[in-house]
Every structure is written in C-alpha cells, then in structure tokens.
Amino acid sequence: MTDYVLVLDSGTTSTRAIAFDLHGAVAAVAQRPLTQHYPRPGWVEHDASEIRDRTLSCMHEVARKVGAANIAAIGITNQRETVVAWDRQSGEPLARAIVWQDRRTADFCTGLKEAGHEPAVQKATGLLLDPYFSATKMRWLLDNDGQVRAAARAGRLAFGTVESWLLYHLTGGAHMTDASNASRTLLLPLDAPLFDSGLCGLFGVPHDALPEVIDTYGELADTILLGTRTPIAGLAGDQQAATIGQACFAFGETKATYGTGAFVLTNKGGEVPHSDHRLLGTVLMQRGGKRTYALEGSVFVAGSLIQWLRDSLGIISSASETEALARSVADSGGVTIVPALSGLGAPHWLAQARGVIAGLSFASGRAQIARAALEAMAHQTHDLADAFAADGAGWTGLRIDGGMSANDWMAQDLADMLDIPVERPDMVETTALGAAILAAVGAGLFGSLEDAVRAMRGTVRTFEPRMSEQVRVERLQRWEKALAAV
Numbered sequence: 001m002t003d004y005v006l007v008l009d010s011g012t013t014s015t016r017a018i019a020f021d022l023h024g025a026v027a028a029v030a031q032r033p034l035t036q037h038y039p040r041p042g043w044v045e046h047d048a049s050e051i052r053d054r055t056l057s058c059m060h061e062v063a064r065k066v067g068a069a070n071i072a073a074i075g076i077t078n079q080r081e082t083v084v085a086w087d088r089q090s091g092e093p094l095a096r097a098i099v100w101q102d103r104r105t106a107d108f109c110t111g112l113k114e115a116g117h118e119p120a121v122q123k124a125t126g127l128l129l130d131p132y133f134s135a136t137k138m139r140w141l142l143d144n145d146g147q148v149r150a151a152a153r154a155g156r157l158a159f160g161t162v163e164s165w166l167l168y169h170l171t172g173g174a175h176m177t178d179a180s181n182a183s184r185t186l187l188l189p190l191d192a193p194l195f196d197s198g199l200c201g202l203f204g205v206p207h208d209a210l211p212e213v214i215d216t217y218g219e220l221a222d223t224i225l226l227g228t229r230t231p232i233a234g235l236a237g238d239q240q241a242a243t244i245g246q247a248c249f250a251f252g253e254t255k256a257t258y259g260t261g262a263f264v265l266t267n268k269g270g271e272v273p274h275s276d277h278r279l280l281g282t283v284l285m286q287r288g289g290k291r292t293y294a295l296e297g298s299v300f301v302a303g304s305l306i307q308w309l310r311d312s313l314g315i316i317s318s319a320s321e322t323e324a325l326a327r328s329v330a331d332s333g334g335v336t337i338v339p340a341l342s343g344l345g346a347p348h349w350l351a352q353a354r355g356v357i358a359g360l361s362f363a364s365g366r367a368q369i370a371r372a373a374l375e376a377m378a379h380q381t382h383d384l385a386d387a388f389a390a391d392g393a394g395w396t397g398l399r400i401d402g403g404m405s406a407n408d409w410m411a412q413d414l415a416d417m418l419d420i421p422v423e424r425p426d427m428v429e430t431t432a433l434g435a436a437i438l439a440a441v442g443a444g445l446f447g448s449l450e451d452a453v454r455a456m457r458g459t460v461r462t463f464e465p466r467m468s469e470q471v472r473v474e475r476l477q478r479w480e481k482a483l484a485a486v
Contacts (some may be wrong), residue, residue, distance in 0.1 A: 009431060080161060094151055219233065244285065
C-alpha cells in the first residue's frame, strides 16, 4: 500500500485537492474555480457554500484516483482573514464570506485609529488596524446582516476563517481554528493561548461565536467522509504553509509567495515579533501549545494584477504571455504601475489608495504595460525589504514560490532589484507542499519537519543579481514618484 497525504488547498480564486506521496511527488489533483463577487467598489465576497461544496468535490475526486484507503492523513491550507458566518444548528452560511481583499471596513478602522487603539492592538496581536484582518469583517456582518445578528442573539452564530469552515463540515461539527489562522483575526494575542475577551469587546465580536484555538499540526481531528476514519493532521494559513514548504525553519530565513497577493515571511523562532516599520507579527506554527513566530509583509495585489490585465482590460489572453512580452522590449518605456487595486498593504497601509499607471505615451503598448506589471512585483517587494531591514531582519537571500514565481523573467527581476540571490524550488506550489509536510509529521509519517522536507521538497534553482546600480536606482525613482500619486 502507498501512503498519500491529501491536501485541501482553498485559495482566493480556486480550491483544489492534491495527493502527495511521501517523496513529494503529486499523484493526483482536482481543482475548481471560486466565483468572485464584487457587489460594490472595494467589496469582495465568496459564496461559502461554493467553497465547501467544491472543496469536498475535489477531495472525493482525488480520493477516487488514489484510493481512499491509501490516504494516511489530510492537511488543510487556506486563504487567510476571509470570514465565514454560519448557523451552528443547520451548518449553513448566514451570509456571503467577506474576503481578505475586502475594504468595506476602512472607515471603522480609521475610527479605531483616531481613538488611539492601534498601539495597544499592535502590541498584543502583532497586527495593524486595517480592513484586511478578520475582526472588523465580523463586526460589519453583525451590524449589517439581520440573519447574522439573529443567530448571535440565539447563540447559534459561528464565525471562522476558511479552514475552520471546512473543518466543521469534515468533522460533522467541530468548531476549531489553528493558531496560525487565529493570529490573523485581531482577536488573538501572540503570546496567549486563546482569543482575548478584551479584544473581542473592542471589536464587538461575541466570544462564544469564535472557534477553539488548536495546534497547527498533530492529532487534531478526523473525518469519515472518505468512507474510512482519516486523520486531519495539519491546518495552516496559506502563507505559513508556504513558509514550511520552503524549509524556512531557521531564525531569519525568508520566503515570498506570489499568488493573488504577495506575502513575505521571515522566521523569528520563539521570539514574539514587533515591528516599528509597519510590518506584522504572526504565528508561524504551533505544536503542543508552543509557538514559532514570523515577521510578515503583506502585499494585496500581485497575480490579481495580471488577472485584471487579462479579464478586465483584455491586454493579454493568458498570464503566461507576460514573460514573452516583458522580454520583447528593452524596458518598460517609462511606464510604472502601482497596483493599488485593493488599497496598499505593507509597509504603506493605505486602505483608500487606488491604482496608478504612470508614464504612458503613444509609444506605450501591450509589452510595456505587461512588463511594468511584472516590475511592480519587484518594486513592492523592495519596499518590504527596506522595512524588514529597518526592523533588524534584513534579507541575505529570498526563497520564492507561488504561481507567478514560475515566470523566469520576474524571478530574475526580483534578484536584480533586491540585489540578493533568489531561490525557486521546482515545486512552486509550496503552499500545498507545506500543508502536506505538516500533516505528514502530524500523523507520524516523519519524525520531524526537517525529515519531511528532506524527503519531499525537491531541488531549487538560484537567480543571481546582474542589474547595474544605475538602472536599479532609476527604476526605484520612477516607482517612488508614481507611489506618491496614489
């Protein structure tokens, strides 16, 4: 019998199931798109029933391909901060899920800042007061949705992030979240085991609607939905899972994931992180109640910019075209894009910012705009690099992953603009791999995370910097000028 780890990877634009063998090879995949709902400018929603149904459909499809009896463990990784509200009795959602990109609570966050709450919130949770995080989304649902309010009054309301929603249905009703996801809500102190009643009071979120906070990997729960009792042995937010998949186990090791957004995490070991430069402290993982932390920089728009060029502007017909277009011209022709389509994240945190395309002329065409879109990834990452260095966590190298990182031109541009080596594994979908590693160790298939990574990670390619300092400086000057216009 072959042992497989089945990963449920529920992202922003799609959800999927992947079966990994214990050498890290993918044995089977099933994937379904998720419908994006944009009811108003700045609002982003998902249908929570669609997330559940399509994820479980993918799970059953992969189980049929590899044999349910061969699945030794299940791991779950997910888009973070997205909030689902559901009825504990029926198990059905009470409203659409509010997605992490959603900006509708910007004014509420501004009010809390003006009242002077941000320093205390940041000290406790490592997070800033921004619509990105979960608590203000929960408050908005309570204030604006009658079904959510009624469920809260009746004691039937359950709030959770996506892994909690999926776990509820996999287990037949367990209401739990792992510490890595819980640390993204604004309700969990970094150094406390449970959600904090004082923070719940500040945001107006009923404590009894929240899930139990549990470990990231280990003997967490089990499911019988595959026809046999199967352990669920790993839960992690997508960016923490990618950090595990990139083997960033030592203090200071850093990864960047380029998916819908872009997220950089630096391992801080057992040190509770604090930033003076608008970065975030987060739980990387927890086992046996003991936590490992990370310092994080979050960029809201990365791959979604390329999707926008394709779907809204029609400049490209597929994301893969951007590499050839970028290589077809010597430079962007002075075009610079600030992709603030959902505001700006770290280190700027401008919730109301809007995107800018600067430097257009009659000489600007598809190639220049596509190249400028890819260049924006390095520009945003450079801003993060400066903030990490100012916080005493400078990078000597960067490990990249995510769908966008398969673009060789972009990987080289990152190395050039950051002036450090950039490593990319052959398996760029390290979010799913990290979830598999966590579940494999949690189920006892390997003795340690390091053992699992040695067996499952595979090889890496390194991109060395080769850009002249003059070109780098000129690019950054154009970026700074465009950034000032948002």
